[in-house]
Amino acid sequence: MRDVAVVGIGCTEFGEHWGASFRDLFVTAGVMALQDAGVAGDELDALYVGNMSAGRFVEQEHIGALIADYAGLASNHIPSTRVEAACASGGLAFRQAVIAVASGMEDIVVAAGVEKMTDVGTGASVDMLASAADREWEGFAGATFPGLYAMIANDYMHRYPLTREQLAQVAVKNHENGARNPIAQFKNRITIDTVLNSSLVADPLRLFDCSPITDGAAAVVVVPLERAREYTDSPVRVLASAQASDTIALHDRRDISTLDATVVAGKRAFDQAGLEHKDIDLLEVHDCFTIAEICAIEDLGFCKKGEAGRLTWEGVTAIGGDLPVNTSGGLKACGHPVGATGIKQVCEIVTQLRGEAGSRQVDAEIGMAHNVGGTGATVVVHILGV
Amino acid sequence: MSVSRFWRKIPQRYNLIGTQCTTCGRYFFPPRTLCPDCRRSGRIVNHKFSGEGTVVTYTVIRSASDQFEYATPYVLAIIKLDEGPRLTAQVVCPPEEARIGMRVRGVFRRVAADGESGVIHYGTKFVPVEGEDILL
Numbered sequence: 001m002r003d004v005a006v007v008g009i010g011c012t013e014f015g016e017h018w019g020a021s022f023r024d025l026f027v028t029a030g031v032m033a034l035q036d037a038g039v040a041g042d043e044l045d046a047l048y049v050g051n052m053s054a055g056r057f058v059e060q061e062h063i064g065a066l067i068a069d070y071a072g073l074a075s076n077h078i079p080s081t082r083v084e085a086a087c088a089s090g091g092l093a094f095r096q097a098v099i100a101v102a103s104g105m106e107d108i109v110v111a112a113g114v115e116k117m118t119d120v121g122t123g124a125s126v127d128m129l130a131s132a133a134d135r136e137w138e139g140f141a142g143a144t145f146p147g148l149y150a151m152i153a154n155d156y157m158h159r160y161p162l163t164r165e166q167l168a169q170v171a172v173k174n175h176e177n178g179a180r181n182p183i184a185q186f187k188n189r190i191t192i193d194t195v196l197n198s199s200l201v202a203d204p205l206r207l208f209d210c211s212p213i214t215d216g217a218a219a220v221v222v223v224p225l226e227r228a229r230e231y232t233d234s235p236v237r238v239l240a241s242a243q244a245s246d247t248i249a250l251h252d253r254r255d256i257s258t259l260d261a262t263v264v265a266g267k268r269a270f271d272q273a274g275l276e277h278k279d280i281d282l283l284e285v286h287d288c289f290t291i292a293e294i295c296a297i298e299d300l301g302f303c304k305k306g307e308a309g310r311l312t313w314e315g316v317t318a319i320g321g322d323l324p325v326n327t328s329g330g331l332k333a334c335g336h337p338v339g340a341t342g343i344k345q346v347c348e349i350v351t352q353l354r355g356e357a358g359s360r361q362v363d364a365e366i367g368m369a370h371n372v373g374g375t376g377a378t379v380v381v382h383i384l385g386v
Numbered sequence: 387m388s389v390s391r392f393w394r395k396i397p398q399r400y401n402l403i404g405t406q407c408t409t410c411g412r413y414f415f416p417p418r419t420l421c422p423d424c425r426r427s428g429r430i431v432n433h434k435f436s437g438e439g440t441v442v443t444y445t446v447i448r449s450a451s452d453q454f455e456y457a458t459p460y461v462l463a464i465i466k467l468d469e470g471p472r473l474t475a476q477v478v479c480p481p482e483e484a485r486i487g488m489r490v491r492g493v494f495r496r497v498a499a500d501g502e503s504g505v506i507h508y509g510t511k512f513v514p515v516e517g518e519d520i521l522l
Contacts, residue, residue, distance in 0.1 A: 123451055123452035123455065124451075124452070126449070126450070126451045127451035127452065127453070130451060134416075135387075136387075136391070136395065136416070137416040137473065137474060138474045140387065140399075140497065140498075140507070140509065141462065141474045141475045141476055141497065141509070142447060142450060142454045142457065142460060142462055142476055142497070142498070143447075143462055143474055144447055144449070144450055144451060144454075146449070147445050147447045147450075147462050150445035151443045151444060151445050151462070151463070151464055152443075153445075154443045154444060154445060154486065155442070155443035155486075158443070158486050199448070199449075200446070200448045201448060201449045202445045202446065202447050202448060202449070202462075203445050203446040203448070203481070204445075205445075249416070249474065250464065250474070251442075251464045251472040251473055251474050252472065256442065256443055256464065
């Protein structure tokens with residue numbers, strides 16, 4: 001196994017790109033990443049792209065070939081592979097790229113993620129997102145995605161100390177971070193009242209507890225560590241790449257408000273890297289809903305079950321706190337183009353570790369990215385360091 | 387959901403028929419054809435559930451996909467059947483009456499429809515029953 005490094009990153013602005021198509025978004029991010037790494041397209045050995053549902057959002061499958069073609073690489077006949085794990089598709093694409101380079105099979109690889117969600121109406125996209133859960137036994141009964149996470153929230157609040165205000169603070173904090181991120185979908189600061197006065201989507205979750213519907217793409221260039229200096233003076237090492245699965249349906253989980261796949265993937269990542277929790281300087285977690293960030297911090301082992309609400313309220317997870325979480329603005333404020341999110345998390349951590357995060361900058365040498373598919377049926381955890 | 391996909395599971399959806407592994411005795415609903423504990427040494431048979439159960443957690447869906455928008459607000463719950471398995475289903479009660487621990491019973495109901503002239507999806511919803519709440 002070879003050590004692996006990230007030498008280039010690129011990310012489109014996240015938001016509603018009425019004027020940009022699926023392939024436009026990907027090309028924009030891909031070109032940025034290659035430019036950042038100083039890599040020519042001809043040098044690439046392979047592409048991996050995370051995408052959840054182009055088939056239903058833009059009625060296009062065969063995404064691997066499409067993006068290779070429109071990246072101008074059809075004449076190179078480059079191998080290009082689409083990977084899918086719902087909202088963890090991006091994290092999975094990154095992991096496939098890391099495995100490919102670590103194995104020695106491929107040298108210069110692009111891992112990307114892309115989703116174009118606004119070409120369909122809200123009702124249709126809500127229905128598509130529900131396909132990340134069990135369509136036959138959850139969706140059939142009328143389960144929506146916010147509805148499933150709301151059931152996690154109700155179970156959690158029934159068992160652990162978490163106030164409605166503490167939960168809202170997750171969104172307030174992430175909007176504060178998003179306001180400092182040029183690519184964020186939402187750059188407006190909000191208050192606790194903004195969250196508590198927004199409309200109920202699925203009790204207890206309100207509109208401002210939920211990540212939005214977003215268009216966007218992100219890409220990174222992955223190379224063997226021994227060649228990283230050819231491309232950049234500030235390579236970022238991949239210290240761990242872990243993945244875990246769990247039951248597709250929430251009702252079959254061992255514990256409704258513990259994501260066992262997060263627990264396991266997190267533990268595997270720490271074991272791989274030979275690191276402890278105190279070594280992690282920043283976290284990007286999968287806050288598709290406010291309750292998801294609370295669960296992630298706990299399930300990754302950064303505090304006991306029932307404590308993340310208080311830590312959030314006390315500012316521990318804010319920029320400037322002891323454990324900054326979602327400096328990008330998270331899924332809530334930066335936006336959540338489902339296939340792209342996992343790659344965007346890697347981009348944010350690389351940006352921070354390079355010291356290029358501007359007003360979001362935290363003091364960090366090691367960061368962790370946590371990407372979830374569905375309600376926790378797939379979890380991918382990466383640790384990156386300089 | 388396509389006609390065939392719905393039709394295949396009519397006995398399970400209408401009558402709450404799941405499965406049981408006779409090797410270890412574990413019950414499954416939704417039905418499984420492979421026991422996660424015994425795997426290839428398991429033996430799977432059909433089992434009709436009594437339909438009695440307890441609400442483990444719930445929510446009130448106020449914004450739904452197009453197919454369910456007509457029904458909002460509706461109570462959605464994870465219900466633990468008395469035989470052990472848990473499933474996701476709607477509870478027919480006013481939203482403010484839903485609570486964790488409430489006892490419920492399965493009933494045959496219309497769940498959704500494929501548009502104006504498509505297949506009507508019937509299935510099992512749950513109604514509250516008399517009895518002490520059980521906190522699992």
